[in-house]
Amino acid sequence: MSYLKSMRLNQWVKNILVFIPLFAANEITYDKLLSISYIFISFSLVVSATYIYNDFKDIEADSNHPTKNKRPIAAGKISKARGYIFMIALFISGNLILFIIKNSLIIFSLGYTLLTFLYSEKLKYVKYFDILTISVLFVIRVLLGSSAISVVTSIPLILFVFFTSLGIASGKKISILNNDSIVTSRVKNFLNKAYSEEELLFTLKSSFQLSLITYFVWIMFIKSLFLDSLSSVLLVCSCIFLFVFNNIFINKSRLGLTEEVIETTQKDSDLLYSALLFGISAGLGVLI
Numbered sequence: 001m002s003y004l005k006s007m008r009l010n011q012w013v014k015n016i017l018v019f020i021p022l023f024a025a026n027e028i029t030y031d032k033l034l035s036i037s038y039i040f041i042s043f044s045l046v047v048s049a050t051y052i053y054n055d056f057k058d059i060e061a062d063s064n065h066p067t068k069n070k071r072p073i074a075a076g077k078i079s080k081a082r083g084y085i086f087m088i089a090l091f092i093s094g095n096l097i098l099f100i101i102k103n104s105l106i107i108f109s110l111g112y113t114l115l116t117f118l119y120s121e122k123l124k125y126v127k128y129f130d131i132l133t134i135s136v137l138f139v140i141r142v143l144l145g146s147s148a149i150s151v152v153t154s155i156p157l158i159l160f161v162f163f164t165s166l167g168i169a170s171g172k173k174i175s176i177l178n179n180d181s182i183v184t185s186r187v188k189n190f191l192n193k194a195y196s197e198e199e200l201l202f203t204l205k206s207s208f209q210l211s212l213i214t215y216f217v218w219i220m221f222i223k224s225l226f227l228d229s230l231s232s233v234l235l236v237c238s239c240i241f242l243f244v245f246n247n248i249f250i251n252k253s254r255l256g257l258t259e260e261v262i263e264t265t266q267k268d269s270d271l272l273y274s275a276l277l278f279g280i281s282a283g284l285g286v287l288i
Contacts, residue, residue: 002072003086006055007048010262015044017138017161018145023283025151032149038101039148043141045094046109050116052087056080057120066181067260101148108144112137124187127194131169131203138165156218160211167207167246168261171253174200178256204253208246215242219285234285241278248274 018040022032055073063074072078078086091113098105115137123129142161146153173191177200182188219235248270252258257268265271 002077006052006072006078008051012044013262015040015047015141017141018043020142021146021151021153022149023286024157026287027149027151035101036145036148038097042094042097043109043144045090046113049087049091050113052083054120056083061185105144105147108140108147112140125190131166131173134169135162135166154218154221156214156221159214160218163207163211163214167204167211170200170204170207171249171258172261174204174253175256175259178254179259204250212242231285231288234281238278238282238285241274241281245271245274245278
């Protein structure tokens with residue numbers, strides 16, 4: 001059970017982004033859906049390997065964290081030797097499956113791994129690069145999905161993912177700054193020295209505004225919006241739900257509640273319902 005927990009299976013939700021190009025291009029077939037599903041699982045194994053590496057890298061900080069201290073590695077439930085063996089096994093198996101499916105996908109997997117390594121080692125403590133790196137990692141997920149089915153993802157869609165993740169990353173940093181239960185933390189010390197809350201809040205709000213704009217440009221790009229069609233109504237509704245989610249997320253960040261975005265969204269009904277309604281209305285709007 002400890003090994004499963006160390007994989008952070010709930011974080012695999014982020015890797016659903018590999019499906020976006022398939023649905024955005026509206027090229028859903030059984031074979032492509034099955035192929036993307038295998039890619040989702042195999043890439044998630046690689047991502048889990050990077051989580052384990054990061055947990056060993058941050059073991060001291062996590063041990064003093066009010067919630068992260070329950071993670072198996074921080075709690076001492078997995079030894080360093082066994083943890084690294086498990087990490088390597090996940091990394092090799094995930095990349096092997098990707099290579100078998102389509103060998104060019106390895107480029108994205110290795111690029112993601114390298115960038116994650118640089119983030120854990122250095123970029124996490126470099127102003128602006130700490131949030132930009134997270135955004136690029138999300139974009140890599142989309143590009144992986146595009147390459148898998150050989151479609152070109154539009155620039156507005158890529159920018160939407162980039163700005164949305166940039167806002168989420170900024171909110172995460174604000175939450176750390178405002179979480180009084182985090183006392184001794186290298187990340188918090190860095191954030192206190194590098195940023196002001198106002199600066200991060202400006203970045204968060206600006207990123208979400210740009211994400212909304214690029215999303216609207218994207219739906220205009222793929223659909224001609226006429227309110228007499230059901231698809232257009234659904235896409236307009238998705239814009240509204242995205243706006244609602246963004247505003248709720250900003251407020252939660254200011255309260256110090258969005259350090260762990262997935263867990264917060266799962267537990268907070270307002271965030272969860274607005275996110276689900278956005279995803280459902282956007283998906284149906286594109287497919288209809």
